[in-house]
Amino acid sequence: MALRLLTCWMLLGVLFGAPALCAPVVADPHGLQPIEDMAKMPGVTTTVTWEDCGEPNAYYHNGKAVLCNELVTAGVPDFVIQFYLAHELAHGIIDQLDIPITGNEEFAADELAMLMLHMTGRDHVLVAAARFYGKRGRPEAPHDEHPGDLRRSFNAFSFMQKPCSYPPKFNEVCSDAYKRASRNWARLIIPHVEKHGGF
Ligand SMILES: [Zn+2]
Numbered sequence: 001m002a003l004r005l006l007t008c009w010m011l012l013g014v015l016f017g018a019p020a021l022c023a024p025v026v027a028d029p030h031g032l033q034p035i036e037d038m039a040k041m042p043g044v045t046t047t048v049t050w051e052d053c054g055e056p057n058a059y060y061h062n063g064k065a066v067l068c069n070e071l072v073t074a075g076v077p078d079f080v081i082q083f084y085l086a087h088e089l090a091h092g093i094i095d096q097l098d099i100p101i102t103g104n105e106e107f108a109a110d111e112l113a114m115l116m117l118h119m120t121g122r123d124h125v126l127v128a129a130a131r132f133y134g135k136r137g138r139p140e141a142p143h144d145e146h147p148g149d150l151r152r153s154f155n156a157f158s159f160m161q162k163p164c165s166y167p168p169k170f171n172e173v174c175s176d177a178y179k180r181a182s183r184n185w186a187r188l189i190i191p192h193v194e195k196h197g198g199f
Helices: 002-021 033-038 078-096 105-119 123-136 149-158 168-195
Strands: 047-051 058-061 064-068
Touching: 033 078, 047 078, 058 078, 064 078, 078 105, 078 123, 105 123, 105 149, 105 168, 123 149, 149 168
Parallel strands: 047 064
Antiparallel strands: 058 064
16 A cells, blocks of 8 residues: 555656656746646646736636736736646646545645645745735635635645644644645546546
8 A cells, every 4th residue: 555655656746747847948927837837637738828807816717727917917926826827727637637526626726736836846836825825814704715815824834844834733734734635636636647548
């Protein structure tokens, strides 16, 4: 069992890491192409577009990840825009591979996005997102499926496998988040990738 899980982690590393190494050099002012490449996998074709939305936000719908132009005009840092995109691409993976999600898909998309970012050495994006959400501090609302900003900030710190900036009693939560997510997402994703022809 342990060997199988180890293999899964290694395969996930190949899955998320290899496309980035092969990415062509293109004009990319916000550094988004590597994030797109990070989330590419067999059976998933999500297109990324910029649109006017009326608010600095992003969303995924029907195979399309939309980044709102207002993210730029509002001065949202590039690393945070990269986190937004990783989250929407995670929705694309969940949708197009028909990954079974119990509970809230917004939490699941966040977790998959954070996992991909951490596994591809992008903790700086997680730090930027954690600081952005921690500073904004928008409260969780019962009618909104999205995690509240402080929870998002805490979760992003949780993936960096080091004591997070919270009281020591939370450190175990921080160190366990990555291990649990990598094990469970490997189980969920790898069968779909193999079904679409493997790596
Ligand atoms: Zn979402």
